[in-house]
């Protein structure tokens with residue numbers, strides 16, 4: 182019935198990890214974004230550690246899975262298990278707390294080491310409503326972000342400033358990256374499969390056929 | 398192309414994942430593979446040997462009786478004979494594969510009854526005769542369940558789609574089964590599954606044939622495909638002898654036993670263990686995590702993980718930490734794993750990481766929870782003094798059992814069912830007492846209200862009475878009319894009586 186329809190736009194499932202020191206507002210940011218809620222008192226929905234959001238950018242549909250991570254030092258070694266296979270990372274610091282900014286730098290180093298350039302990084306200075314108590318200058322942060330190929334945003338989860346943009350920009354970059362990876366894959370194995378319209382190619386694989394090596 | 402394929406393998410239903418079709422043509426009870434003449438690996442080897450003995454070359458081309466069995470062995474006779482439309486039209490009459498899971502005896506006694514009745518009666522024909530006596534193995538209930546569900550779902554799809562999907566899935570399922578049976582390395586098996594998921598999902602999203610499918614259907618198909626290809630080889634893929642999974646399981650189990658003194662508090666989770674409701678969720682979480690091992694599909698295993706983690710989240714919520722942030726969540730998962738000491742945890746985690754559709758581990762709630770479980774296990778494996786923020790000496794003393802946690806006794810006492818029941822009852826009693834007190838208070842208040850009301854009523858009545866006193870005056874005498882000569886006095890009297898005034902005012 183829908184045989185003549187154009188193949189539906191690809192749906193991207195993106196995994197985004199949230200990293201940053203405790204109390205910088207990671208949970209608040211996501212709750213603001215996903216549920217448009219802000220709790221002064223840190224109490225909210227049952228599930229605050231894992232949230233999803235669907236959005237459409239152009240003709241692309243994106244499903245974001247946003248993973249909160251345990252921030253304690255003792256769990257630091259588990260980082261790689263959490264951010265394995267993620268498409269994006271949001272590294273948050275509190276603009277009133279320089280320490281939290283230094284922590285962001287550590288995370289960036291680690292992510293780069295483990296995942297290279299496959300992962301899209303966004304650095305966020307949160308709590309801009311506390312401008313008067315600012316301890317991390319915008320220039321420093323922006324310069325640093327640029328030097329590591331990350332985008333930098335300033336937000337206030339409390340006043341809902343700049344939150345939407347963070348996720349929109351990150352999604353756009355993840356789509357670009359996915360397209361790039363797709364193109365690379367296709368270039369590597371141009372004849373690996375036929376997707377010619379209408380034709381159903383049924384290939385019998387013999388037991389002796391060498392196993393194709395996929396990317397891991 | 399489809400037609401070409403169908404005619405190359407005549408008389409086989411393409412879109413039905415019929416278990417009887419999948420069985421070894423020797424009816425030895427193992428699964429067969431079309432690439433091995435529909436035989437299982439063992440029978441195929443024997444067949445090859447025989448064939449080689451009789452003729453020195455081309456074992457695959459050998460015209461043995463087995464070939465005939467293969468053709469005898471088909472399901473609906475018209476399927477695939479010439480065109481796709483024919484194939485489609487026979488779908489409805491094709492036997493439900495589940496119903497073919499009848500005992501072999503039954504299959505042999507009742508033959509060739511392709512009626513609708515026979516579908517529901519559960520009798521299905523199977524012509525293959527056992528050639529050799531090998532202990533027959535029934536297809537397990539788990540496989541039956543997966544196959545039935547998948548088939549039911551396939552029936553709801555347009556036929557070309559269903560047939561394409563079934564064909565592909567069957568191919569890879571057979572491949573996995575055969576390769577795993579001959580001890581292929583686990584990495585190679587993982588690659589077979591991984592490549593399949595990648596190519597298949599690519600196909601589902603990009604190929605014109607599937608353009609009408611929405612995202613939910615695609616996900617569903619992927620999940621069914623995963624269950625199907627894995628369940629048939631589960632015995633070979635789960636904790637295979639080519640790996641050290643079993644050793645690791647034992648190691649982990651031992652480590653967890655040694656760590657029985659670690660409390661939630663030490664891990665950094667706030668768990669109010671004295672609260673019976675919290676306790677209940679801990680128990681549920683423990684049950685869930687233990688259940689993982691009993692499930693045979695990734696989907697079912699992950700459902701246990703999700704249920705376990707939801708209970709953990711609930712338990713944290715009830716312990717009064719507000720929203721279970723990741724900072725609280727992970728320690729709580731570690732705590733539950735330590736409490737449960739689930740069987741074959743490493744094997745289960747390895748099975749899922751190796752063979753699950755990678756996409757579902759990357760996204761979705763199940764992926765998140767599963768990752769937390771992996772983290773918990775990894776943390777436990779390498780748990781040391783530093784990770785618990787204690788000195789090396791102290792840690793060693795605990796590990797050797799020389800010191801035991803002070804709160805351990807408390808915890809274990811609390812674990813005792815009787816005590817727990819008592820505790821619960823006490824709490825219920827307490828609650829009842831409070832409710833009784835509240836009720837008493839309300840009764841008292843109600844009483845006071847009534848009294849007030851009564852008093853105010855009385856007061857009002859009193860006021861009304863005072864304002865409008867009821868004075869009853871003696872009745873006047875009726876005027877008397879007299880007839881006759883009137884004197885002055887009587888004239889007055891008459892006038893009076895003509896203007897009667899009964900009332901006082």
Ligand SMILES: Nc1nc2c(ncn2[C@@H]2O[C@H](COP(=O)(O)OP(=O)(O)OP(=O)(O)O)[C@@H](O)[C@H]2O)c(=O)[nH]1
Pocket residue numbers: 201202203204205206207208209210220221222223252307308309310311336337338339340722723724
């Ligand atoms: N003024 C102000 N306060 C904020 C903002 N965002 C978050 N907060 C507050 O900062 C505190 C911590 O926020 P969370 O979102 O819980 O921080 P977190 O990074 O998730 O913390 P952990 O889960 O402990 O790692 C809460 O009291 C929030 O109300 C903001 O934009 N402005």
Ligand SMILES: [Mg+2]
Pocket residue numbers: 207208209249722723
């Ligand atoms: Mg948080």
Ligand SMILES: [Zn+2]
Pocket residue numbers: 421422423424425426427436437438439440441
């Ligand atoms: Zn056999």
